[in-house]
Amino acid sequence: MSHRNIDIDALTEDRYVEEFDNLTTQSAEEVEAQVQAKASAVRSALMGNNTQVALAAALENPPYGRQFRSAQDQNGQLVMDVLSSVRSSDIAGVVKALSPEQLDTLSKYIYHGLAHPATYNCGTLLSWHEKVVDAGGLGAIVRVLTDNKTISA
Template identity: 35%
Template structure:
């Protein structure tokens, strides 16, 4: 051995393989397709057009399609954005208080995503109103969860 300090000891250990992105996906994650999400999107749009904004927001924020591909997430996000922008600003605080902490975490993810995309930036005032009411209601907890969670919407 010429220089024992340069030996890669991890290469000798069979249990210390390098992690890939595929290794980080949980084994229980079911890949959601657009066909599976179409009924939920249709129900979300019908609730939003009928004026039941509380139920529409709850439906949009429960069980988001984390394991879907980018196109499916974009289609679902458009439906969520349409629902969020139809809410009157006077009703936002009441709706936010009715959400569970997990739903509030998902809502923050959709708000950040909306503020980062051009179609969401056109509705920036409404999204900021949602963000303001959410932080008034639950503090910074959803923001911290957003920053530490690897799952994206």
Template identity: 35%
Template sequence: MAKNTSSSAFRKIDIDQYNEDNFKEDEAEQAMPAGPDEGEVCALLNQGKYNEALKTVLDNAPLGSPNQQVKDNALTLTLKVLLTIKSAQIEDAVANLSQDDIDILMKYIYRGFEYPSEGSSGHLLLWHEKVYNVGGTGSIVRVLSDRMRV
């Protein structure tokens, strides 16, 4: 026979904390990057140091920044660098990048496809081909599944 108890200890558990709608991802306590310095990147482009300009833009990408304006400015600057580099120099530029930089570059390429300008889509397709040759399918999967947007 069931025994009637007056214990209500089980009622002290807050089950609402496990509701998926209430889930909040842990905030990173680190300082968010403000994006690449436009003056520095433009100076490198004017000096013809395209690979260094690309590396600077990718190293200072505002990944996960809550400020959309910073992300848009970084996208504009990155597309400027990508469109400045000639087709014959793309392979050299991609060969000097680390795996993390390749993934960030692929994020910018896909973001550039979202906002095409005149002549940019064809050039971005060239970049995509060269980056895919180095990064492979894994790079595309990492970019599409990553929550940290540029």
């Protein structure tokens, strides 16, 4: 006689399939090529001191799914490069120009960076987080924490 209504043994990591893993027909190589093309566009925008365009391009169409870990890492590094290139006095203006969806995606990257303090500058990320919460409210935090689509492990 079991007191459980859910078979928790069926929820092991080996048997778990994310809902969006099978939504794309693209291969990992195709997604990495898209990220690399995006990276060249972002870097050219940064060379022209157009950080708003660079950030919007870096946040556009992030790779979701376990099969795209390499592309996720590349895209995450690209977003972090853009965030670190913006002067702290310009952060509020850049954030205000982002759409709510872009704010949520940016929050995912900020939380990812904060989870890896040895790799990323947490002081910069906290400055960005403050401005994102000012622009998007507490709802931005809740949406990111409850979203199943993660940008990396």
